[in-house]
Amino acid sequence: MQAIYFEKSGLENLKFGDFKEPEVGPHDVLIKVVMAGVNPIDYFVVNFLPVQPMPHVPGAEVAGVVEKVGDHVKRFQKGDRVVVYNRLFDGTCxxxxxxxxxxxxxGGIISVVTNGGFAEYLSVPEKNLVKLPESVSWEVAASLPVAGLTPFHALREANVGFGKTVVVFGASGNTGMIALQLAKMMGAKVVAVSSKPWVKEFADHVFSYSEVEEGVKKVTEGRGADVVVNSVGGDLWAKSLSVLSPGGTMVFFGGLTAQKAEVELGSIYGREIKVVGTTGGTRYELEQLVKIPLKMKVWKEFKLSEGKEAIGSLFGKERDGRIMLRVS
Ligand SMILES: [Zn+2]
Structure with a gap:
């Protein structure tokens, strides 16, 4: 099959070419990959995370069609449209x-501890697959396992609900644009923090990074936000905490711009702020997420053969929306 893969870490070592087709065990399903989302995790996998096996295929966010099922697989058959829950789990701990x-x-993450889905075929355990309703487009399907599931789980952990004010930093990012839509559906008043005007489509208010403190004060009549979603990094922790109401929650799931944060501890305990870290989401949440209507702003769709450019443009200034790989 064709795949993008590397034998040595580093984006410059990423190749496109023939790769051994994955094996299908009795409880596994072979998927013909249709579309994959490109995420920061793929950049980390290619550049420096310890991965196995070698040579290695990246690709953590995958949707496709069932090609072949193992002898003991009962829930799926050839032709089913599916999305991959990318956390391996034993189901017994x-x-x-x-x-x-x-x-x-x-456990471990598919594409880190196993090969990923930037390939024509991917084999995964049956329990890692969720069936897609016909109404879900491939762009949205291939945005659910990482970009969708992460904010969905985070908003649930932060108890977002009717009447709450949710501020999303990094609102035009992969997870940000979905966080806005989900928070709105959960009944919250949604504030996007972004320099991109198009996020207005998904939010009640949009503020730039320099306006956000004043803006949140205004829209909450001085109370502060109930929840902040910080997908960006440690350099925005102080700002994130400053827009929260006493008793509010900051939920975060990344450290893209900075892995460390410097904050006044009193600004957390003195106001009983909850700081909640999350990673991905549960399989149950992915089962729920496929039924929720979502929109994606796709910036560029690359071919599998252009995988290196696709991953390489993740942090480019010109990027404005999601990057997808169209595989078949
Ligand atoms: Zn377990």
Missing amino acids: DLCLSGKEQLCRN
């Missing part, structure tokens, strides 16, 4: 049993 497969004690 205490964390799995409490519905937190993303924290499985014996």
Whole structure:
């Protein structure tokens, strides 16, 4: 099959060409990949994360059509449209049993501890697949496992609900644009922090990074926000905390711009702020997410053979929306 892969870490070492087709065990399903989302995790996988096996295929966010099923697979058949829940989990440890497969004690991320989906075919355990309703486009389907599931889980962990004010930093990013839509559907008043005017489509208010403190004060009549979603990094922690109401929650799931944060501890405990870290989401949440109507702003769709350019343009200044790989 054709795939993009590397034998040595580094974007410059990424190749496009023939790769051994994956094996299909009795509980596995072989998927013909239709579309894949390109995310920061793919950049990290290619450039420096310890991965296995080598040579390695990246690609953490995948949707496609079932090509072949193992002997014991019951829920799927050839031709089913599916999306991949990308956390491997044993289903037996205490964390799995409490519905937190993303924290499985014996787990890992597909594309980090196994090959990923920037390839014509991907083989995954049956329990890692969710069926897609006909109404879900491939662009949206291939945006659910990472860009969709991460903010969905984060908003749930932050108890977002009717009447709350949610501020989303990094609102034009992969997770940000979905966070806006989901928070709105959950009944919240949604504030986008972004320099891109198009995020207005998904938010009640849009403020730039320099206006956000004043802006949030105004729209909450001085109270402050109930929830801040910070997908950006540690350099925005102080600003994130400053727009929160006492008793509010900051939820975060990334450190893209800065892995470390410097904040006054009193600004957290003195106001009983909750700081909640999240990673991905549960399989149950992905099952729910496929039924929710979402929109994606796609900036560019690349071919599989252009995988290197696709990953390479993730952090480019000109990027304005999602990057997708059209595989078939
Ligand atoms: Zn487990």
